[in-house]
Amino acid sequence: MQNDQQKEWTILFYLNGNNELQPEMLQSKLFIEKEGSDGTVNIVIQYSFVEKHIIEIIRPKYRFNNDAEGQSGVIRYSAAGPDSTFHEELRNINMADPMCFYNFLEWGITNYPAQKYILVLGGHVFQYIGLMPDYSQDLPYLMGYPEMVNVLNLIKKNIGKKIDLLVLDTCYVNRIEMLYELGKEPDPPVSNVLTYINGGPASGLPYDLLIKTIKKINSTVTDKFLLSKLMENLNYDLIAYEIDHNKLESIKNLYSDLADCRLNFNSSSCSFPYELLTNVDENLPWFDLRKKLQDYMPELTICYNNISRKPFGHFYVSAQTISDQHKIDLYHRLAFAKKNSWSKLLYGLHSPINTSDEAETNVHPTILKSNDLYALISAMNPNLGLNENNEILSKLIEYKGWKWKN
Numbered sequence: 018m019q020n021d022q023q024k025e026w027t028i029l030f031y032l033n034g035n036n037e038l039q040p041e042m043l044q045s046k047l048f049i050e051k052e053g054s055d056g057t058v059n060i061v062i063q064y065s066f067v068e069k070h071i072i073e074i075i076r077p078k079y080r081f082n083n084d085a086e087g088q089s090g091v092i093r094y095s096a097a098g099p100d101s102t103f104h105e106e107l108r109n110i111n112m113a114d115p116m117c118f119y120n121f122l123e124w125g126i127t128n129y130p131a132q133k134y135i136l137v138l139g140g141h142v143f144q145y146i147g148l149m150p151d152y153s154q155d156l157p158y159l160m161g162y163p164e165m166v167n168v169l170n171l172i173k174k175n176i177g178k179k180i181d182l183l184v185l186d187t188c189y190v191n192r193i194e195m196l197y198e199l200g201k202e203p204d205p206p207v208s209n210v211l212t213y214i215n216g217g218p219a220s221g222l223p224y225d226l227l228i229k230t231i232k233k234i235n236s237t238v239t240d241k242f243l244l245s246k247l248m249e250n251l252n253y254d255l256i257a258y259e260i261d262h263n264k265l266e267s268i269k270n271l272y273s274d275l276a277d278c279r280l281n282f283n284s285s286s287c288s289f290p291y292e293l294l295t296n297v298d299e300n301l302p303w304f305d306l307r308k309k310l311q312d313y314m315p316e317l318t319i320c321y322n323n324i325s326r327k328p329f330g331h332f333y334v335s336a337q338t339i340s341d342q343h344k345i346d347l348y349h350r351l352a353f354a355k356k357n358s359w360s361k362l363l364y365g366l367h368s369p370i371n372t373s374d375e376a377e378t379n380v381h382p383t384i385l386k387s388n389d390l391y392a393l394i395s396a397m398n399p400n401l402g403l404n405e406n407n408e409i410l411s412k413l414i415e416y417k418g419w420k421w422k423n
Contacts, residue, residue, distance in 0.1 A: 025236040027059040027131035028228065031121060033112040033140035034066045035091075035151040037075035037397060040082075041220050042066070045139055052225040053096045058232050059129035060096040063121040065112045067153050074412045075394060089153065093121060095129065112140075113151035113158035115380040119168045126178050132236040133181040136207075139221050142187040143393060145194045145335050146347050147383060150393060156419055157390055158382040162198045163350050167380055169199075169206035179205075182243070185212040186221045193268060193334045194353045196258055196317065200265040201352040207260050209240050209319060211247065214254040214329045226250050241319050248322035256321040256331070264316050269353055271310040272334065276358035278303040290362050291336040339363050343386060346370050386421065387414065 030049060034042030046064045054060040068089045072079060091107040110117050126134060142148040147161035173179050183199070190212050199207050230250045234243055244257040279293055282302055294307065314331040323329060339345050349369035354360040385393075387410065394413070395406045 023130040023132065024059050025057040025132050026135060026231050027061065027125065027129045027133075028135045028137065028231065029122065029125045030060070030062040030064070030137045030139065030224070031112075031118065031149075032062065032064045033138075033149045033151065034064060035112045035153040036067060036141060037072050037079075037152075038140060038219065039066045039072055040079070042139060045221050045224050048223060048225040049228065050096050050102060052228040055232055058228065059131055060228065061094070061125040061129055062096060063091065063093045063112075065091040065110075065151075065153070070416060071152055071413070074416060075397060075409055077409070093124065109153055111151050111154050111158055111382060113147075113149045113160045113382040115160055115164040115168045115382065118149075118160065118165070119171060119380070122168070122172050123176060126172065126176055134178060135182045135184065135231065136180045137184040137186060137222075137224070137227070139186045141393065142185075142190045143385075143389065145192060145351065146344075146389075148185075148187055148190070150385060151382075152413070152417065156421065157385040157417075159385050159389075161347075161350065161379075161383045162195050163352070164379055164381065164383070166198045166201070166206070170202065171380075173204075173206040180207045181209065182240075183207045183210045184222070184227075185210060186217065188213060188216040189333075191215075191256055191258075191332050193265075193272070193332050194348075194351050196260065196332060197265045197269055197353040198351060200260040200262045203262050205260045205262060209244065210258045210260060211244060211255060214256045214321065214323060215327075217253060222251055222253065245320050248320065252322075252324065254323055254325050254327075254329075256329075257319040258317045258332070259319050261317065268310070268313060268317070269357060271306065271313060272359040273357045275303055275306045275310060276362040278306055279362060280358060289336070289338060290359070293362075294334075294336055334359070335363060337363075338365050340365065340367060341388075342367065342370065343388075347383070384421070390414075 032042045032045055042064060043066065046062065049060060049062060066089055089109060091110050092104055093107055094102050094104045096102050138148065140149050143150060143159055147159045147165065149160040151158045169180060191214065196210065199205055199210065227247065230247055234246060248255045275293065293303065298304065318331045335348065339348060345364055345367055346369050348354050348363065349360065391406060391410050394409050398406055398409065
């Protein structure tokens with residue numbers, strides 16, 4: 018179904034319910050349908066839902082409130098209003114597969130043209146590695162940040178369209194590694210990013226309010242005006258960034274210089290990267306570099322809404338040493354880690370198996386290992402102990418029949 022009339026905005030919602038957040042993704046879908054599109058805004062959605070038993074395993078205390086919770090499959094459609102939607106049922110596809118993501122964007126942008134495009138990603142994030150975990154397949158998968166950005170670059174190259182605003186409705190994604198991945202090329206595929214200052218609610222942002230706000234705004238307004246209005250109406254701790262290649266490159270170089278200064282200084286002070294960023298001793302040789310970095314960090318920030326009034330940094334960086342070889346290899350896939358002494362500081366005596374610093378073009382999902390799954394499960398169940406979360410992990414692996422190759 019093609020809509021040849023170009024509107025002010027097209028909002029593309031990619032809602033991954035192929036994990037234990039399926040009930041929340043369903044509720045988000047209902048909020049979107051409640052508001053729907055109008056004469057100025059196109060609304061397109063790809064929504065997935067996983068079988069009920071996976072939710073029961075991972076969230077043992079959850080009580081189902083809706084008959085639609087716990088079904089399985091993927092649907093793609095345009096929401097023309099609360100009573101009028103066009104549906105296209107897809108097979109049980111992998112929402113962590115970058116090509117699945119690409120096909121949705123290509124379909125939405127081609128069939129629903131607009132002056133500007135907003136992409137909303139709803140679901141889990143996993144550390145510095147990626148987002149959109151999918152438990153519906155032969156193995157658990159994740160869409161890595163490099164693959165996500167490769168898809169956005171392919172859209173820009175093949176269709177000639179950039180994403181004007183990327184809304185990351187995921188927790189703890191305001192990281193320099195992710196921002197740099199988006200802006201690693203001189204002409205980034207995304208102009209701006211909106212996300213939480215730290216964590217957000219499992220229920221996600223109120224998408225009906227997001228759509229309602231966009232309907233009242235002309236596509237010719239400044240980025241700051243648009244983002245300020247969204248923050249004002251959504252009423253969460255939110256922060257917005259400009260994806261500027263030159264600014265991001267400067268920040269990466271400052272981190273690298275800071276790490277070089279520490280690596281070349283023979284002292285037991287600040288043994289860990291985190292201490293390097295937090296030690297306020299003015300006599301340390303890297304004090305001025307650290308201050309320069311902190312002073313430069315706000316350059317990426319367009320605006321923010323800190324309604325909780327809690328202290329926060331404009332963005333965060335991995336600042337704990339990484340000794341697990343699997344995690345080192347995953348970190349070194351990031352553009353921020355390549356040709357950057359900061360990554361040497363994180364790795365310590367360890368080295369990535371894949372030492373290439375050349376850019377890779379990859380559109381394959383990342384396979385999650387059992388330790389990765391445990392981290393995701395325990396984050397969802399912070400009140401459960403080690404044994405209880407391990408039991409959940411074992412039940413999930415047994416139910417799905419997942420077997421990893423060595």
